[in-house]
Every structure is written in structure tokens, then in C-alpha cells.
Amino acid sequence: MRAERTSAVSSAMSGADGRTMTDVFDEQVRRAPDAPALRFHDGELSYGELDEQADSLGRALRERGVAAEDVVGLAMAPSAALVTAMLGVLKAGAVYLPLALDNPPGRNAFLLEDSGAKLVVRDEAAHELFPSALEFTALRPRGSERGGLSRVESGQRAAYIMYTSGSTGAPKGVVVAHEAIRRLVSDQDYCRIGAGDVIPLAANTAFDAATFEVWGALANGACLVGISKDQLLSAPELEKFIAAASVTVMHVPMAVFHLHARLSPAVFSGVDQLLTGGEAADPALVRRVLEAGAPRRVLHMYGPTECTTFSTAQEIDEESVSGSRVPVGRPVAGAVVLILDERFRPVEGGGAGEIFIGGPRVAIGYHNRPALDRERFVELPGRAGRFYRTGDRGRWLADGTIDFLGRLDDQVKLHGMRVELGEVETVIRRSDAVADCAVFTVGEAEGRRLEAHVVFHGAEADVNALRRELEEKLPGYMLPRVIRPCPELPLNANGKVDRARLSAGHRP
Numbered sequence: 001m002r003a004e005r006t007s008a009v010s011s012a013m014s015g016a017d018g019r020t021m022t023d024v025f026d027e028q029v030r031r032a033p034d035a036p037a038l039r040f041h042d043g044e045l046s047y048g049e050l051d052e053q054a055d056s057l058g059r060a061l062r063e064r065g066v067a068a069e070d071v072v073g074l075a076m077a078p079s080a081a082l083v084t085a086m087l088g089v090l091k092a093g094a095v096y097l098p099l100a101l102d103n104p105p106g107r108n109a110f111l112l113e114d115s116g117a118k119l120v121v122r123d124e125a126a127h128e129l130f131p132s133a134l135e136f137t138a139l140r141p142r143g144s145e146r147g148g149l150s151r152v153e154s155g156q157r158a159a160y161i162m163y164t165s166g167s168t169g170a171p172k173g174v175v176v177a178h179e180a181i182r183r184l185v186s187d188q189d190y191c192r193i194g195a196g197d198v199i200p201l202a203a204n205t206a207f208d209a210a211t212f213e214v215w216g217a218l219a220n221g222a223c224l225v226g227i228s229k230d231q232l233l234s235a236p237e238l239e240k241f242i243a244a245a246s247v248t249v250m251h252v253p254m255a256v257f258h259l260h261a262r263l264s265p266a267v268f269s270g271v272d273q274l275l276t277g278g279e280a281a282d283p284a285l286v287r288r289v290l291e292a293g294a295p296r297r298v299l300h301m302y303g304p305t306e307c308t309t310f311s312t313a314q315e316i317d318e319e320s321v322s323g324s325r326v327p328v329g330r331p332v333a334g335a336v337v338l339i340l341d342e343r344f345r346p347v348e349g350g351g352a353g354e355i356f357i358g359g360p361r362v363a364i365g366y367h368n369r370p371a372l373d374r375e376r377f378v379e380l381p382g383r384a385g386r387f388y389r390t391g392d393r394g395r396w397l398a399d400g401t402i403d404f405l406g407r408l409d410d411q412v413k414l415h416g417m418r419v420e421l422g423e424v425e426t427v428i429r430r431s432d433a434v435a436d437c438a439v440f441t442v443g444e445a446e447g448r449r450l451e452a453h454v455v456f457h458g459a460e461a462d463v464n465a466l467r468r469e470l471e472e473k474l475p476g477y478m479l480p481r482v483i484r485p486c487p488e489l490p491l492n493a494n495g496k497v498d499r500a501r502l503s504a505g506h507r508p
Contacts, residue, residue: 018155020178022090024186024219025051032221035195039245040080040226047221050084057088060139066118068093071161073112073120075099075130078201078226083214085121085136086160086205090178094118095158097173100206101126107171111163115173115367155179161367162208164305173367176211180308180361185216189333190299190313191273197222197248200241202232203495208305209251209278222249232256235264248272251301253495254279261285262435265292277301277310278496280404280422281326282429286316302328302404306376306388308361311335312402320401324426327401328394335359337402338387339394344380347395352405355394356380358387414441414448419478424450427473428480431466433457438489438497439480452480453489453502461485 028035033048045053066072072089074096076082089096097115099108108129112120120133127135155178163171185193193199199217201224203209217224225245231237233256241247250271252260257276260267265288268274274295281300289298300320303311314320314329331337336358339347347353356378362385365373377386393405406422421439428437436455443449454466463483470479492498 018153018179019182020090020153020155020157021159021181021215021219022087022178024182025087028218028221032195035221036223037218038080038083038224040078040083040201042079042081045080045084050087050218053084054087054091057085057139058091061088061092061094061119064119064134064139066092066094069158070094070118071097071115073097073099073115073117073133074205075101075108075120075122075126075133076136077101077123077125078205079123080226081123081136082205083201083218083224086214087218090159095160095175097161098205098210100204101129103206105129111171111173114171115161155182158364160211162206162211162305172369172372174305175364175367176308177364180363181211181215182219183334183360184212184308184310185219187333190301190310191216191249191275193217193220193222193249195221197272198225198246199223199249200225200227200245200247202227202250202252207495208309209253209495212251212275212309216249233259235260235267239264239267239270242268242270249275251275253277253491254281255489255491255497256495257289258282258285258436261289265289268295268298269293271295273297273299275299275301277303277328280406280426281321283321283323283326284429286321286326287318290316290318290321300326300328302402304357304388304390304392306363306390307335307357307359308363311357311359311361312337314401325403327397328404329401331359334361336383336385336387338380338383339396339402350395350397352393352395354408355390355392355402356387357390358383358385362386362388414450414477419450421450424452424474424478424480427470428452428454428466430473431469433462433466433469436489438499438502440499440503442482442503449481450479451482451484451503453484453486455488456485 029047029051034046037047037050038045072094074085086096097117120130121136122130122133123136158175159178159181161173161175163173193216199213199222201213203213227241231241254276277300298316300314300316301310303309310332312329313332314327338356339353340356341347341353365377376389380387391408393408394402397403406420424439425437428434433456434454435457437452439450439452441448442451490498490501
């Protein structure tokens with residue numbers, strides 16, 4: 001078995017053509033200026049109207065001192081204005097930095113200082129959080145002429161910075177190039193998008209799934225529509241939204257997918273193509289969606305922020321959910337995926353190793369983190385380009401797909417014994433009494449132990465019965481010392497289980 005897999009079309013697409021995302025958007029404007037581009041609570045814009053407004057914003061930013069490759073913070077709720085601002089920043093030749101409005105103030109202050117942001121654009125909702133920022137509605141150029149913008153001339157230049165959690169406790173900024181976005185949404189082979197498609201902006205724009213949603217729409221002539229968190233999390237509201245907005249392509253985090261799969265598995269049936277990922281998929285819950293009337297295509301996606309959102313894709317069918325885990329699939333176009341051992345040697349025969357990802361969607365690097373760059377973005381002997389060390393474990397299956405085995409740092413030792421937290425969670429979820437769970441370690445040294453927060457089906461939570469069940473399936477060293485019932489697992493802004501809140505003693 002080969003220890004490396006690449007997309008069949010990657011060799012034909014290996015050369016960069018230099019186009020930026022503004023070039024790609026301009027092509028859509030010329031093709032269909034009257035086609036709908038945005039539909040949000042604050043207004044609707046055609047491609048031509050969005051182009052004009054973004055040009056206007058780009059000139060206004062230049063007049064206020066923003067130069068090529070400067071960083072501009074965007075403190076705005078999801079809206080047509082926010083998307084216009086993202087495009088306007090790129091038209092000015094600058095780099096946008098999305099800021100989550102529900103971040104603690106100290107975190108956003110760190111992001112702005114660390115990134116060296118030239119200025120911040122805000123909407124009315126962020127007035128109290130960013131009182132000195134520029135109000136979006138006040139950004140109007142003094143001249144009425146069009147053009148005159150100093151755009152980025154190379155697809156290799158930075159388009160945005162997106163911050164992710166750091167192992168040291170300080171967020172780290174991932175710098176992503178125009179070409180990486182273009183390869184994600186234009187030159188790709190996993191999801192067909194075109195004129196007439198409708199894509200919701202369901203992700204927080206400070207989360208990399210929004211890159212696919214925003215630019216997947218605007219690069220392909222589709223319409224991007226707004227959806228509220230309440231609509232996303234309520235099955236009846238989501239079903240009505242999908243029908244009313246005529247949604248055809250949608251991405252949801254795995255935690256949201258699981259939520260609806262448990263309670264209303266048919267809620268996505270009106271969608272043509274559904275993408276999900278970010279965490280391990282529960283095969284039983286995926287099967288419920290398939291049996292209840294699935295979308296025409298359901299795709300299980302995998303990829304780190306450092307590789308521009310998606311690196312592999314698995315089209316879900318009955319066969320792919322027949323085992324204990326759902327594979328994350330094969331590399332998408334242009335991606336090179338390796339599974340290597342500690343000495344950077346290919347792991348053969350289906351053995352487990354660390355996942356390395358190369359190709360044109362690998363980020364430029366971390367902002368002002370040269371030591372971390374050298375550690376995570378590496379060159380490998382005999383291979384072209386840089387590879388990102390994901391810190392994820394995986395193995396090749398016989399059919400050429402990848403079995404995701406969890407984080408390397410999810411492999412912990414308790415009293416000298418190796419424990420995979422994902423394995424413990426899988427066993428707990430197999431109980432008929434359990435809807436969902438999260439397992440983590442608490443304590444230090446000899447006092448270190450496993451703790452599980454469990455969402456039970458129904459009103460009754462029989463912890464003792466679950467413990468007896470687990471004692472029959474897990475060795476003693478893998479049994480959670482504490483099982484805490486909870487009505488739901490808290491989600492963070494990215495739609496993933498907020499383990500930090502749980503481990504800090506959060507009780508939903």
C-alpha cells in the first residue's frame with residue numbers, strides 16, 4: 001500500500017496562476033453583474049452592487065492610511081456589511097482580521113496588538129467593545145471616482161489572518177494567502193458550486209469554515225445568505241430556513257450535525273450538498289441522517305486552519321458508516337497527505353502515524369512566530385514544498401481513505417498506561433442511554449484521572465447503570481473516575497464542544 005495519497009487532478013493543477021480572490025470575484029461580476037450575491041437582514045446586494053460598495057470601501061480605507069498588506073480588523077456581526085468589508089479590505093490590497101464579538105475583550109485586544117492591525121472597522125453592535133474603531137457606515141471615500149486601488153498583484157500574498165488556540169495559552173495567527181483560498185473554493189473537486197446555488201453563512205467568521213462559505217459563494221456566482229444562531233440550532237427553525245432560502249449547499253460543525261441527528265435527523269433533507277466536520281463523526285448518528293432522508297450528498301470533511309479549511313473529503317454512504325469510525329476520506333485536489341512516524345518515515349501497512357499535509361493551501365505561516373513556524377511548517381527530505389505537521393493521528397485504510405484517530409495530545413498516560421480519550425468517548429456513546437459525551441483528564445501527576453460529562457437520553461440519568469456498563473467494556477485504567485450528567489455539552493464560537501468550559505467546572 002502506498003503511504004502517500006494525492007488527488008488525481010493535483011498534478012494538473014500544481015502551478016500557481018497568480019490570480020487573487022479579487023480577480024476571481026471580478027470574473028463573476030463581469031459574467032453576471034445582476035445575479036444575487038448577498039441576502040442578509042441588513043440588505044440584499046447583486047454582484048455588481050457588492051463590487052461597487054466594496055470598491056468604495058477599499059478607497060475609503062486607502063484614504064485613511066491603509067497601505068498594501070496592512071492588517072485591518074473587522075469587528076462586525078455576520079451581515080452583508082461584514083462581507084462587503086472583507087472584500088473591500090482585499091480590494092485595498094490589505095489583509096483582513098475577523099474578530100469574534102463574543103470573545104473576551106482581552107483576547108480581542110491581544111489579537112489586535114499581536115497582528116499589528118492598522119485600524120478596526122466595526123458595526124453598531126460593536127460600538128461599546130470598540131469605541132475608537134471606524135464605523136462601517138461612515139466609511140465613504142471623499143471622491144466619487146472608481147478605480148485607483150492598489151490591489152495585491154500576486155496570489156501568494158496574504159489575504160487574511162485567523163487566530164486559533166495555542167498550546168502555550170496564547171492565540172496564534174494563521175496567515176493565509178489568496179491562492180490558498182482560491183484553491184479551496186475554485187480549483188477544487190469535492191463540492192460542485194455554481195450560479196443558482198445558495199449557501200448560508202453559518203460559521204463564525206473568525207472560524208475557518210466561514211472561508212469556505214463566503215468565498216465558496218462569491219467565487220462561483222452563488223448567493224450567500226445570513227442565518228442566525230437560533231435558526232441554526234433549532235430544528236423546526238432550520239427546516240423552515242432551508243426551505244424559505246432555497247439552500248442548496250451548507251456546512252455545519254459536527255457538534256451541530258450530531259445535535260440535529262439525535263433529535264430531527266431529517267432536518268437536512270432539503271439541502272443538496274451538506275458538508276460537516278471539525279470533530280469525529282458518530283457513525284450511528286450519521287446513519288440516522290441517511291435513513292431519515294439525507295441530502296443528495298453528505299461530505300465528511302477534515303483539515304486544519306493552517307491548511308485553509310479542508311484537506312480531505314469523504315462522501316458518506318452506508319458503507320462508510322458501517323464501522324466504528326467514519327473515515328475522513330481522500331485528499332482533495334492539490335492536497336498531499338502523508339502519514340509519517342516519529343522519524344518522518346512513511347507508515348506502511350495501515351499503521352498509525354502523524355498526519356502531514358502539503359500543497360498550495362498550506363498557510364504562509366504563523367504571524368510573528370518564527371520558532372513555531374520552524375516546528376510546525378517543515379520541509380521533508382526528497383519532497384517539494386512545505387508540509388504542515390497537524391498533530392493529528394491517522395492511518396491509511398485499504399481503500400485509500402484515511403482513518404482519523406484523534407489528536408496526538410489526546411493520547412495521555414495514566415499511571416503509566418496509555419489512554420486514547422477518543423476511544424473512551426466512543427465506548428460511552430455506544431450506550432443506549434447516552435446521547436453525547438466529552439472526556440478529559442483532571443488533576444496532576446499521581447492524582448490525574450479521567451472525568452466524563454455525559455448527556456443522557458430522557459430525563460433520568462442513571463450514572464451507576466452506565467458505570468456498570470462501562471466496566472464490562474473498558475479496562476479499569478480507562479474508566480472515568482467521575483461521570484457528570486449534563487443536559488447538553490457547551491459549544492464554543494466555532495460550534496465545537498467547549499472542553500475548556502467543561503474542564504473548568506462548567507455546568508450547563
